[in-house]
Amino acid sequence: MMKKDNKKTIWIDLDNSPHVPFFVPIIRELEKQGHSVLLTARDCFQVRGLADMYGLSYKLTGRHYGKNKIMKLAGIAIRSAQMLPTILKNRPDLAVSHGSRAQVTIASLLRIPSVVIADYEHAKVWAVVQPTWVMTPEVIANELISLDKNHILQYPGIKEDVYVPNFSPNDGIKNQLGLNGQEIVVTVRPPANEAHYHNPQSDVLFHEVMEVLGQHPRTKIVVLPRNDRQAESVRSSWPRLFESGKALVPAKVVDGLNLIWHSDLVISGGGTMNREAAALGVPVYSIFRGKTGAVDRYLAANGRMTLVTDEKEVKEKIDITPRKRPDKPQQASHASLDRIVGNLTQVLQAC
Numbered sequence: 001m002m003k004k005d006n007k008k009t010i011w012i013d014l015d016n017s018p019h020v021p022f023f024v025p026i027i028r029e030l031e032k033q034g035h036s037v038l039l040t041a042r043d044c045f046q047v048r049g050l051a052d053m054y055g056l057s058y059k060l061t062g063r064h065y066g067k068n069k070i071m072k073l074a075g076i077a078i079r080s081a082q083m084l085p086t087i088l089k090n091r092p093d094l095a096v097s098h099g100s101r102a103q104v105t106i107a108s109l110l111r112i113p114s115v116v117i118a119d120y121e122h123a124k125v126w127a128v129v130q131p132t133w134v135m136t137p138e139v140i141a142n143e144l145i146s147l148d149k150n151h152i153l154q155y156p157g158i159k160e161d162v163y164v165p166n167f168s169p170n171d172g173i174k175n176q177l178g179l180n181g182q183e184i185v186v187t188v189r190p191p192a193n194e195a196h197y198h199n200p201q202s203d204v205l206f207h208e209v210m211e212v213l214g215q216h217p218r219t220k221i222v223v224l225p226r227n228d229r230q231a232e233s234v235r236s237s238w239p240r241l242f243e244s245g246k247a248l249v250p251a252k253v254v255d256g257l258n259l260i261w262h263s264d265l266v267i268s269g270g271g272t273m274n275r276e277a278a279a280l281g282v283p284v285y286s287i288f289r290g291k292t293g294a295v296d297r298y299l300a301a302n303g304r305m306t307l308v309t310d311e312k313e314v315k316e317k318i319d320i321t322p323r324k325r326p327d328k329p330q331q332a333s334h335a336s337l338d339r340i341v342g343n344l345t346q347v348l349q350a351c
Contacts, residue, residue, distance in 0.1 A: 007034040008348050011092035011112070013083075014041040014058065015100035017226075018272035020050035021163045021256070022098060027056075029341045035348070038090050040083055040103075045226050049253035059086050062102065080105045087112075093351050096344065098159075099123060104131050113351050115344065119159045120271060121145065122291040135343055139298045153343040158295055160272070160279040161336040167257045167280070167329060174262065177250065183220035184264045184322055186213055190223070190230055191269030191288065198290065202269045205287035207237075208314045209267050214241050216320050221247040222259065224273070264323045267308075271296065278304040280329055285318050 010030055012023055020041075027037050039058040041047050051058050062079030079102040087106055095107040095114040107114035108129040116131040121144040134145055135153040142152050179185060188209060191202035213219045221241065225231035231249050241247035250259075257276060260266055266277040266284040271293070277284035278299045285306045286296060292307065299305040306317055 007036070008093035008351065009036045009038055009090060010344070010348070011038045011040070011087065011090070011095045011103070013095070013097040013100040013103040014039065014047050014051060014056075015097060015103070016042070017045040017047055017050060018159075019098045020047060020054060020056070022159055024054050024056070025163050025166060025337055026341060026344075029337065030344065033345070038086075038092050040086065042079065042100075042102075046253050053253055053255070059083075061086070076101045076105060080109075094344070094348055104129055107131070113347065115153075115347060117159075117340070118145075119295050120293045122293060133347060135340065137295055140294045144294070153347075155336050155339040155343065157333070157336040158275055158279065158299075159336075160275045161332065162340060163337075164257065164276065164279040164329070165332040165334055165337070167261070169261050169328060170255070170258050171262075173254065173258050176254070177222060177248065177259075178245070179220060179262070182218070184216070184218045184320055185220050185222065185262060186320070187222045187224065187259055187263040187266045187268075187273070188213070189266075189268035189270050189273045190225055190234065192226060193230070199288075201289040202287055204311065205289065205308060205314060206269055208311045209287060209318070210234075210238055210241070210247075212314055212318070213320070214238060214246065219246065219320060222263070223247060223249050224254075224256075224259075225249060261325075261329070265318070265320065267318065274305055275299065279332070283319065283323060287314075 014020055030037055039056060040061050041051050041058040042062045043060050048060065061082045083102060083106060092112060095103050095112050097103045098117045104114055104116060114131040115133045115135055117135045119137055121140050130147060133151045133153055134147050135155065137158055138154045138156055142149050145152050190206050192198055193203060213221050223234055225234055235242050238247060260277050260282050261280055263282060266273060266282055267287060268274045269287045271288065274284050274286045285308050287308050296305060300307050308314055308317055
């Protein structure tokens with residue numbers, strides 16, 4: 001039912017680290033329109049730290065339950081139960097996420113219209129219950145989405161184009177990470193080895209990447225693990241690199257875009273950091289070995305990302321050289337943000 005003042009409550013769930021910077025500008029635009037935003041966040045990876053860094057007000061609920069499929073399903077049920085009192089109390093008009101299974105579950109149960117924004121067509125987000133709408137980048141064909149075509153929305157560009165236009169470089173990160181300007185700074189993101197789409201070949205490539213970077217005389221390797229377990233695993237696998245200071249894990253949450261901007265190249269076993277680097281014009285190499293999504297194929301075809309598929313290509317394709325960094329990023333378009341907010345506004349009017 002439409003509220004008397006035509007302003008509504010939108011429930012946004014931050015389920016994973018990349019969702020935080022993505023939703024920040026969307027939240028601001030929705031609030032400018034007079035809508036209220038109810039924000040929930042899962043306590044996993046760097047979600048909590050990033051949400052605090054951006055000054056967001058949120059309800060912390062749930063955690064990550066590992067890669068075991070049974071525990072994953074149990075985790076969805078537990079988190080759904082934990083969020084239910086908050087949602088029953090606030091009764092939002094629309095639920096929006098970038099793939100939160102718990103949110104889609106609650107929204108379906110309470111008959112709350114839902115929008116899942118997705119940029120990887122192979123993700124199994126709604127295996128049991130379906131969202132009301134799905135929104136994807138235009139490069140993902142509608143035929144790849146298993147939902148009524150009348151309920152598929154699209155936006156131009158890529159997800160990272162939503163928030164990269166708001167980025168301003170900050171040189172303070174050099175002191176934070178102990179960079180002296182003489183190194184070749186390589187930011188490395190290990191594979192998401194607890195994700196359902198994980199391919200063990202990504203771990204093989206990550207190991208080769210660390211070996212190759214460790215042997216290069218000028219590299220400074222900034223590793224961004226996904227959790228404490230992965231951080232400990234990386235440190236124990238290459239103790240000499242970390243003891244010598246050649247490799248490091250930041251002591252606290254860093255602004256990912258700022259780190260990428262001050263890097264000479266980026267190598268990642270995931271999707272978001274690769275695409276953030278592509279959006280900023282930083283050389284980027286993907287060691288992700290799950291099914292290649294349409295967005296990554298699009299970036300690779302346009303020379304904005306290099307796909308590394310085996311150990312031989314780690315040595316042959318990755319160019320470990322300094323990059324000539326401009327004073328600031330090129331002026332980017334707000335078309336992606338405008339279309340996403342416009343789509344959500346249309347959905348709200350239909351609720």
